[in-house]
Amino acid sequence: xxxxxxxxxxxxxxxAVGSQVARLLIEHADELADRSGAALExxxxxxxxxxxxxxxxxxxxxxxxxxxxLILGSDIVIELMGGIEPARGYLLQALNSGADVxxxxxxxxxxxxxxxxxxxxxxxxxxxxxxxxxxxxxxIRPLRDSLAGDRVNRIIGIVNGTTNYIxxxxxxxxxxxxxxxxxxxxxGYAEADPTADVEGYDAAQKAxxxxxxxxxxxxxxxxxxxxxxxxxxxxxxDAARHAGYVIKLVAVCERMVGRGAASDGEAISVRVYPALIxxxxxxxxVHGVNNAxxxxxxxxxxxxxxxxxxxxxxTASAVLGDVVSAARRxxxxxxxxxxxxxxxxxxxxxxxxxxxYQITLEVDDxxxxxxxxxxxxxxxxxxxxxxxxxxxEHTTTEPSAHSAGDxxxxxxxxxxxxALEQDLGxxxxxxxxxxxVERVVSVLRVEGD
Amino acid sequence: xxxxxxxxxxxxxxxAVGSQVARLLIEHADELADRSGAALExxxxxxxxxxxxxxxxxxxxxxxxxxxxLILGSDIVIELMGGIEPARGYLLQALNSGADVxxxxxxxxxxxxxxxxxxxxxxxxxxxxxxxxxxxxxxIRPLRDSLAGDRVNRIIGIVNGTTNYIxxxxxxxxxxxxxxxxxxxxxGYAEADPTADVEGYDAAQKAxxxxxxxxxxxxxxxxxxxxxxxxxxxxxxDAARHAGYVIKLVAVCERMVGRGAASDGEAISVRVYPALIxxxxxxxxVHGVNNAxxxxxxxxxxxxxxxxxxxxxxTASAVLGDVVSAARRxxxxxxxxxxxxxxxxxxxxxxxxxxxYQITLEVDDxxxxxxxxxxxxxxxxxxxxxxxxxxxEHTTTEPSAHSAGDxxxxxxxxxxxxALEQDLGxxxxxxxxxxxVERVVSVLRVEGD
Numbered sequence: 001x002x003x004x005x006x007x008x009x010x011x012x013x014x015x016a017v018g019s020q021v022a023r024l025l026i027e028h029a030d031e032l033a034d035r036s037g038a039a040l041e042x043x044x045x046x047x048x049x050x051x052x053x054x055x056x057x058x059x060x061x062x063x064x065x066x067x068x069x070l071i072l073g074s075d076i077v078i079e080l081m082g083g084i085e086p087a088r089g090y091l092l093q094a095l096n097s098g099a100d101v102x103x104x105x106x107x108x109x110x111x112x113x114x115x116x117x118x119x120x121x122x123x124x125x126x127x128x129x130x131x132x133x134x135x136x137x138x139x140i141r142p143l144r145d146s147l148a149g150d151r152v153n154r155i156i157g158i159v160n161g162t163t164n165y166i167x168x169x170x171x172x173x174x175x176x177x178x179x180x181x182x183x184x185x186x187x188g189y190a191e192a193d194p195t196a197d198v199e200g201y202d203a204a205q206k207a208x209x210x211x212x213x214x215x216x217x218x219x220x221x222x223x224x225x226x227x228x229x230x231x232x233x234x235x236x237x238d239a240a241r242h243a244g245y246v247i248k249l250v251a252v253c254e255r256m257v258g259r260g261a262a263s264d265g266e267a268i269s270v271r272v273y274p275a276l277i278x279x280x281x282x283x284x285x286v287h288g289v290n291n292a293x294x295x296x297x298x299x300x301x302x303x304x305x306x307x308x309x310x311x312x313x314x315t316a317s318a319v320l321g322d323v324v325s326a327a328r329r330x331x332x333x334x335x336x337x338x339x340x341x342x343x344x345x346x347x348x349x350x351x352x353x354x355x356x357y358q359i360t361l362e363v364d365d366x367x368x369x370x371x372x373x374x375x376x377x378x379x380x381x382x383x384x385x386x387x388x389x390x391x392x393e394h395t396t397t398e399p400s401a402h403s404a405g406d407x408x409x410x411x412x413x414x415x416x417x418x419a420l421e422q423d424l425g426x427x428x429x430x431x432x433x434x435x436x437v438e439r440v441v442s443v444l445r446v447e448g449d
Numbered sequence: 450x451x452x453x454x455x456x457x458x459x460x461x462x463x464x465a466v467g468s469q470v471a472r473l474l475i476e477h478a479d480e481l482a483d484r485s486g487a488a489l490e491x492x493x494x495x496x497x498x499x500x501x502x503x504x505x506x507x508x509x510x511x512x513x514x515x516x517x518x519l520i521l522g523s524d525i526v527i528e529l530m531g532g533i534e535p536a537r538g539y540l541l542q543a544l545n546s547g548a549d550v551x552x553x554x555x556x557x558x559x560x561x562x563x564x565x566x567x568x569x570x571x572x573x574x575x576x577x578x579x580x581x582x583x584x585x586x587x588x589i590r591p592l593r594d595s596l597a598g599d600r601v602n603r604i605i606g607i608v609n610g611t612t613n614y615i616x617x618x619x620x621x622x623x624x625x626x627x628x629x630x631x632x633x634x635x636x637g638y639a640e641a642d643p644t645a646d647v648e649g650y651d652a653a654q655k656a657x658x659x660x661x662x663x664x665x666x667x668x669x670x671x672x673x674x675x676x677x678x679x680x681x682x683x684x685x686x687d688a689a690r691h692a693g694y695v696i697k698l699v700a701v702c703e704r705m706v707g708r709g710a711a712s713d714g715e716a717i718s719v720r721v722y723p724a725l726i727x728x729x730x731x732x733x734x735v736h737g738v739n740n741a742x743x744x745x746x747x748x749x750x751x752x753x754x755x756x757x758x759x760x761x762x763x764t765a766s767a768v769l770g771d772v773v774s775a776a777r778r779x780x781x782x783x784x785x786x787x788x789x790x791x792x793x794x795x796x797x798x799x800x801x802x803x804x805x806y807q808i809t810l811e812v813d814d815x816x817x818x819x820x821x822x823x824x825x826x827x828x829x830x831x832x833x834x835x836x837x838x839x840x841x842e843h844t845t846t847e848p849s850a851h852s853a854g855d856x857x858x859x860x861x862x863x864x865x866x867x868a869l870e871q872d873l874g875x876x877x878x879x880x881x882x883x884x885x886v887e888r889v890v891s892v893l894r895v896e897g898d
Binding site: 002020024028031032034035036037124130136137138140141142145146147148149150151216282285297298299300301302303304305306307308311313314316317318319320321322323324325328329331332333334335336337340342343 | 748762781785
């Protein structure tokens with residue numbers, strides 16, 4: 001047995017991830033020492049209530065409600081409490097005392113990342129956060145280090161397991177969202193209040209973190225355009241399947257050239273929304289609660305990283321990898337390497353984004369309607385790539401609201417060439433107001449071409 | 450413009466990868482400085498012949514045939530010459546002078562890795578080799594760092610683009626290997642002498658590197674069991690497709706418990722061979738020259754890393770990521786972090802491996818044959834999971850060699866439960882000698898269950 005230098009490790013939080021981290025630190029202590037070159041001594045676990053029931057039995061003597069005293073004199077502080085405060089205060093305390101910190105707190109990094117990273121730079125400490133985006137999937141180190149000599153042009157990520165589970169089952173079963181969401185809640189894949197997941201807040205936080213790394217730019221959460229999945233209906237899923245697509249909630253981080261108000265050079269767009277993905281794209285076969293991050297880089301070409309996006313023990317794997325890295329750095333000496341943010345690219349508004357769209361309309365079924373719709377699109381600088389028209393079958397016995405003349409109802413599915421989001425939005429508004437259009441059924445972006 | 454500290458970079462080799470690395474170091478100098486915190490000054494490029502034609506125009510004044518003088522006083526040495534000598538000597542010279550080294554040399558690392566890593570440890574320098582396994586795919590950092598707190602149980606990798614291209618086209622087109630290999634050579638996907646790829650030598654070197662990282666053990670190349678793809682026929686591909694499989698050349702690195710001569714605890718198996726992969730496994734959809742590495746870890750679960758496994762500019766991406774990491778470490782100070790090899794697990798012989806098999810036999814088509822074959826398997830401790838028997842149609846007009854009695858010929862495809870390779874080998878030998886068996890058509894392992 002080698003006599004390793006001892007490092008004092010403080011754990012803040014003993015929830016689903018924290019309790020697994022504590023268990024693995026204790027059970028695998030010898031292996032972790034061999035790998036990191038340091039004996040990792042779990043000095044204590046700060047919790048709100050030492051008597052609360054937990055998934056994993058933890059040594060009672062390690063539990064404390066006094067996080068601040070625990071942090072004092074620690075070499076590595078692992079923050080798994082979540083939320084902004086008191087997590088932010090504890091991390092700043094830890095960094096100011098010279099400890100390295102490991103965190104899975106995406107909400108904190110997406111909102112106060114710059115402050116945390118600055119505090120680390122001041123004292124030459126390091127912040128590790130592999131678990132803050134895409135759970136167990138190693139994506140932070142590949143972006144931060146492996147691709148540091150390349151230029152990332154686009155990331156398309158499925159980074160929220162809850163919404164992928166819901167959309168995947170809607171696609172496979174042809175079912176409505178409500179029942180599947182209830183199942184997901186029962187199975188522990190969705191929270192009792194699912195807002196953070198289904199409205200895209202969680203994905204937006206991860207998108208901000210990934211974009212910051214990929215583009216060497218501090219991307220504030222407010223710069224991320226966000227739409228959730230609550231507007232996705234069974235009918236939209238069915239129509240997507242019919243057209244060779246699947247609908248996924250994607251986080252898109254994109255480098256753009258020559259666009260963006262603040263710059264005539266490069267800019268970036270970061271956005272989260274449900275989008276159509278072609279069935280033969282690697283992201284289309286990401287099922288259930290899994291995550292995947294598809295990266296397009298100038299030199300490396302297309303890369304994909306796939307795995308479990310959440311789960312207590314899975315996320316604990318990423319946290320422990322960070323703990324080993326922090327320990328190795330402590331033993332090797334030297335300052336921590338700060339974040340690379342000097343590119344400082346401006347973020348463009350969603351209106352400046354260029355992508356393809358699929359517009360589904362219900363229109364009057366009479367001569368001249370297609371010409372009229374095509375004319376509105378053309379006037380709006382939106383070029384049509386594909387059109388499919390089908391006559392609607394009225395399944396209701398009530399008389400149609402549009403009973404004047406011979407006009408039944410038809411459905412138009414229009415695939416556009418690449419268009420400016422702003423032009424597209426204005427054009428769709430004009431379509432919605434036009435007499436021949438009964439209803440704009442859906443407008444979806446197409447990603448991953 | 451920030452006045453960064455200058456770091457002197459020496460490049461050894463200006464082939465397909467080296468010339469791209471030189472180009473990107475020059476073209477992206479400002480970006481690389483912002484990202485690494487150091488001005489990376491390309492001090493020179495050592496080549497065998499300064500007048501040789503190159504893919505990329507390189508500044509003539511940087512070219513030199515004197516590698517040893519170039520290495521003197523360099524902070525970072527990039528070795529992209531390939532081969533054992535003089536690459537080994539140059540790397541040792543660089544490390545001994547305190548430089549960090551970046552290399553894509555899998556042959557060198559798989560045979561002299563321990564010597565190189567020891568030399569780095571002696572002086573506190575670092576060795577970076579992201580490009581040495583699976584080209585542009587970030588797999589070294591995920592294994593070395595992200596998964597350092599987890600326990601990797603199995604890696605199944607498609608790590609050779611040439612053989613994947615050949616097998617993929619055989620599968621899709623139902624074609625013979627010879628013509629596709631000729632195409633691959635014409636397209637630059639295969640060397641004029643394809644031995645290193647088609648006989649599995651290249652994959653075996655990468656398997657040794659991946660297994661060393663995954664199991665914290667120095668795995669010598671001699672410990673890797675290696676079989677190439679030259680025995681894979683169109684008929685085997687067709688039969689695999691019929692059974693719901695595809696044949697891929699895989700590198701398998703596996704942790705085993707309770708097996709292996711030298712240990713009653715844990716051991717590892719590292720092996721390269723063509724294997725059957727189920728069509729619904731993520732590795733089955735890795736097409737063309739792409740690579741993918743599928744990792745099963747105790748806590749993280751299943752992960753997959755996918756991307757370009759070769760190519761000059763793609764591999765240059767991985768090399769430059771390493772250069773940025775080396776530069777950041779130089780600026781931060783501190784010693785390099787050595788390889789983690791203290792687990793020191795023994796490697797078992799191929800005979801100790803346990804996996805599933807598919808055995809294809811041509812047998813006499815007469816009563817009692819299936820019972821006889823099943824008896825031989827049972828005697829050899831090989832348990833049958835599935836059997837499919839089809840009567841052979843004789844497409845030749847020549848009389849059958851087995852014309853005695855009414856015995857035509859039948860084909861038996863036997864899927865086994867998990868069996869010990871040694872038992873399987875002995876059993877197949879007994880089958881081959883038995884009177885009822887006309888021919889053992891093929892024996893393939895099944896991986897990825």
